[in-house]
Amino acid sequence: MAKRIAVIGAGMGGLCAAILAREAGHDVTIYEHADSVGGTWRANRYPGVACDVPAILYQFSFAPNHNWSHNYARGPEIHAYTKSLVDQFDLGGSLHLNEGVTRATWDPAAKHWTVETEKGALETFDAIVPALGQLSRPTLPDITGVESFKGAKFHAAEWPDGIELTGKRVGVIGSAASAVQFIPEVAKDAAALVVFQRTANWVIPRNDLAVTDETKVLMATNLPVAMRLGAQQRAMIFDNADTFFWQAFQFTPEGRAAFTRTALDHLEEQVPDAELRAKLIPDYPIGCKRILITDDFYPALMRDNVTLETNGIVAVEQTGVRTTDSFHDLDVLIFATGFETTAWNWSMEVVGAEGRTLKETWKDGPEAYLGIMVHGFPNMFMLYGPNTNLGHNSISFMIEAQVGYMLKALAAIETDEAQVAEVTADGQRRFNDRIAQLLSGSVWADPHCKSWYKAANGRVYQNWSGNCAAYAEETAEVDREAVALV
Known part of the structure; x- marks a missing residue:
């Protein structure tokens, strides 16, 4: 029997x-707060925005794309890919743009979810998929005087349309994943660019190549052959990431040594200045923070108009940034300071079976079963939930596995002539203890490692x-000892 499912969010997941x-x-309704699908690839518009996973992996297995311009897809292309999925799979009639969900409440008696939208609509569903x-x-740094700056200031994830940086003195606070993509682009236009680096990052080469029109x-x-070769290439890249790259994170001495050497060789090849190189060598093990994959960040730092500032910021003032030993006059200030990741403050309220909200349930830290189900919240199948992020491979693979698991759980409900699938408290506890x-x-557990992957506790x-x-x-099958079907 088909289920009525509310999918909340129209990004890749x-x-x-x-x-x-x-x-x-199943009967599906998609709710999206924004005016377009695409999620992060709709929202992030900074110059140079791209995926740091090879395009052949960062797409769905059921919807291959053979038109990427580079081996590593640019953000606008991925946004276009997500929009093409709406057309290819005829989702338009099920898609509610400019209508996010504000609240979802489980009704224990009726055994369904009531979803309330930003437009005030109330609809009931058998299952929800946050x-x-x-x-x-986006998060802003807690620096004295940030609000006093008189020039243009913005977070990289909220890049203003039409901002003109040509001839400007630009400061960038942060030097991680987003920064290494837009700094080379900004450096081409800015009269002067100061990169304020608090922590150096491990960087390995991307070795990106353009895909020619002829190709x-x-x-x-020759599409049948191209698809066959593409599948083989995808499998090879996947296996390389899943076996060899993974060992930089699994804490194997061989993996750590191999990728540390790759990063140091990349640094030495691109930065001949020994003094500058010393500022760019991290003091923590590789993999602790997100490993950055880029070919043009280091060369950008070598430009005459670019300064790497590693002295601590004392304050932001009306006309610039003061560090412990100097003052930098600036016209524009860009924050590449990441996102809130550990509080898990969703944009909607979710009320479970006992009238308890998900925020209350997660007040001591987010926990889920397989990153998909949460005890007390029946028939809720979240995507990209706790403990499903990666440092080595493609999240699109994880998403497909999560959706596949949800469909198996819904099929099990039908087989058992049940109405509800819910992970038990014991099943969730055993899973989280094991991982x-x-x-x-x-x-990530290294005592010298501090990153957004790890909470304060x-x-x-x-x-x-x-x-x-x-x-x-x-996620290959539903464990009946962990998941109750009633």
Whole structure:
């Protein structure tokens, strides 16, 4: 029997859930707060925005794209890909843009969810799929005087349309994943660019290549062969990431040594200045923080108009930034300071079976079963939930596994002539105890490691405890000892 499913969020996860659930025969409604699908690829518009996972991996297995312009897809292309999925799979009639969900409440008697939207609509559903992402709430640094700055200032994730940086003195606070993408672009236009680096990052080469128009035509005219070769290439890149790259995070001496050497060789090759190189070598093990994959960040730092500032910021003043030993006059200040990741403050309220909100349930830290289900919240299947983030491979693979698990759970409900699937308290506890033990052997648990992957209490709530193959195995079937069907 088909279920009525509310998918909340129309990024990569929400679109995957909607497509596969509809193909399985379910009735799907998609709610999206913004005016377009795409999630992070709609929101992030900074110059140079791109994915740091090869494009052939960062797409869905059921919707391959042979028209990427580079081996690593640019943000606007990925946004276009998400919009193409709406057309390809005829989702338009199920998609509610400019209508996010403000509240979802489980009714224990009726055994359904009531969803309330920003437009005041109330609808009931058998199941909900929150697909709200993890990296969607920008954070600003707690620096004295930030509000006093008189020039233009903005977070990189909220890049203003039409901002003109040509001839301007620009300061960038932060030097991590977003910064290494837009700094090379900003450096081409700015009269002067100061990069304020608090912590150095491990950087490895991207070795990106453009895909020529001739190659695209050749593939299009020989599509069956291109698809077969593409599948083989995808499998090879996946296996390399899942086996070899994973060992930089699994805390194996060989993996750590190999990728540390790769990063140091990349640095030495691109930065001949020994003094500058010394400022760019991290003091923590590789993999602790997100490993950055870029070819042009280091060369940008070598430009005459770019300064790397590693002295601590004392305050932001009306006309610039004061560090411990100097003052930098600036016209524009850009914050590349990341996102709120550990509080898990969703943009909607979720009320479970006992009248308890998800925020209350997670007040001591977010916990889920497989990153998908939460005890006390029946028929809720979240995507990209706690402990499903990756440092080594593609999240699109994880999303497909999560959606596949949801469909298996819904099928089990039908087989058992039940109405509800809910992880038990014991099933959730045993799962989280086990992955906490596995994570204790990862680089993220290193006592010298401080990152957004880890909460203040030392728990790693973000990342999966193994490689993608291990997650596929975990989600291959519904464990009836952990999940109750009633």
